[in-house]
Amino acid sequence: MQRQMMATAVTLGQIQQQLATVADNIANVGTTGYKSRDAKFTDLLVQQIDNMRPADTDQTDQQNRLTPSGIRDGSGARIGDTSVDLSMGAIKQTDNPLDLALTNDHQFFTVNHGGATAYTRSGAFNAQPDPNDPNTLRLLTKSGEAVLGANGQPITLPANYRNLQISSAGAITAELPSGARVNAGQLGLVTVSRPQLLENQGNSVYTLPNLAQLGIGMNEVVQPVAANRGSVAQGKLENSNVDLTKEMADLINLQHNYQLNARSVTIGDQMAGLVNGLLR
Template identity: 30%
Template structure:
């Protein structure tokens, strides 16, 4: 297999991955709290090959005697675009949005996770009918922290209205109008290194196996605010992603044409040898 075929095949593989990433961004352009993904490309292998013989010592030669020999490019790191999405007013007391840095801490199948999706709803407690939890549409329970810093699923009194201030302090109001400050506040963690998280289904981010929690997650920033009755929209620029989709498709077509041309040249070479 010649070098041009290898380069084309490697490039097609990387471009296909980029195409899937762009398609994922477009599909989630209307997903609450979705953060778009970005990718970089890098050379697979590049070497400088020297031209043999007299070609390297021709009189009056200006260009160098070597030439670059590469094997295409592959998709490298995939990073998360952490830019703020547009705030959308819903006036629903269980809808929460984060203004600034941070993510809602949630419990996903008993494991710690994080999300920017704040479309929560009440879920009754299975063991205590007087209590309820707040959960996402995927069933991830919103976490809360008490004054001692202990983290656990946020418990709220059943059949009451709640008010959540910009720092996550939760107050409940019963039918008689009595206001109670709950011992738990909404847990919002500042993600120090977003690249250290793994994106799962349902707009959920998890810590990779073996990673240190303290290396990725910190406490809520003083400038971060929680907005009750709002949802954060996706930060995907649909027009930019559509333009990127066209560019990626054209690049894939060019790489495929290169592969086809290389195959034709090999066929011609084999026929000449025969």
Template identity: 40%
Template sequence: MDTLSHNMANSNTTGFKRREATFSDLLFQQVNNNTDTRYETGRLTPNGIRVGAGAKIAQTALRMEQGAIMQTGRELDFAIAERDHFFEIGSVENGQATSYLTRDGSFYLSEDPQNPNALTIVNAKGAFLLDGGGNRFTLPMNFSEIKLSATGELEAILNDGTTQDLGQLQLIRVLKPHLLEAAGDSGFKIPDLAGLGFAEADVFEQVPGDEGRLIQS
């Protein structure tokens, strides 16, 4: 019930991915009655009588089907057109720099805390969109338009008509999405892979946010 209500409550949340519960049967009690081998020839089921019935949740699987893509008219709204691909977002938790993944491509401009004369790209929570090197994007104040090139490069069109490259918009392709841990607000964390016996290359890889993978509204 919790899984169903969570899916319904977030059905209109940008970038949300539902979880699907699978169930396993419960066996409450087994009675080992005396058997007569004369009448058991050919029996395929276990001996005894099983009493009780029911089911429990065995696991909840993250479903990665592609959702509907809508035009918003905002140049900082990006839609990922391939499943298992995510944006990387940088944030600070308890004074420590960290990152998480999301498919929510609604971004905004904010003053760059490292340069008050420049802007940077953030999500609704103020966390930074990261490029392929794990760095935030920096934009000059005197821009008029932001464009995504066919190769995944973000470009700023300045007021004088010139173009300034902002950097490569990379996506993270997750090869084993069932390992992702929910981080709230359509975000996901990659767990401690070493503790699970996985190498990073077995779980995720960087890919360019080029044409076909990423759509600018």
């Protein structure tokens, strides 16, 4: 009885974690560049408890048996993997020259997050004055991270630019009031070939774990985008790829699973009470 209640309690905790994942997806249904996550369950350790038989036991009951004899005692379930879905979200037109979308589903912009390189699909950028230089503007994400160039340095724009053009390869050209056109940098675009390693830091920003500890080289996970492979679309944004219908269906199923497991704990407690009453 205690084993059953412990296994159920473990499963309840894991269902709560999956509920949190689904709730996070639903909460970000309108977040630019957000990628949904999906948690999958796996069984924990299962113990086979066989019946004890004398050596001369008749084997008739074993013939044509489709299931193993004895009892398979499980230990509950756990979330084995939480995968990120990099499928494209819908592209919407904004006509804002600082709004950028990526039309290749595995490409990312690079940004500075806490002094380290991070990755985002949210191209809702803005230009803010550089406190150290009144003649330049810093290109930032909505949450304030500096957008990095192909050289790994923050991108800056002329403070008095009149127009801005960004090519599909990420080359930024600023037009000055005089009509002169100047090169304002190159967006740092990368392809993430192993997206399941990405760790969500909020605001559609992702970082990578310590790859050296995993025995993985950076070039096995992140590769710079070649100039002819860029997919930047200026004046557009990528919506979240969350399928609200699927998430609501998952939420209902998880609630039913939680109720069923909670009921199992209640019944186990009632049965333990009956047993204790008989032993008095």
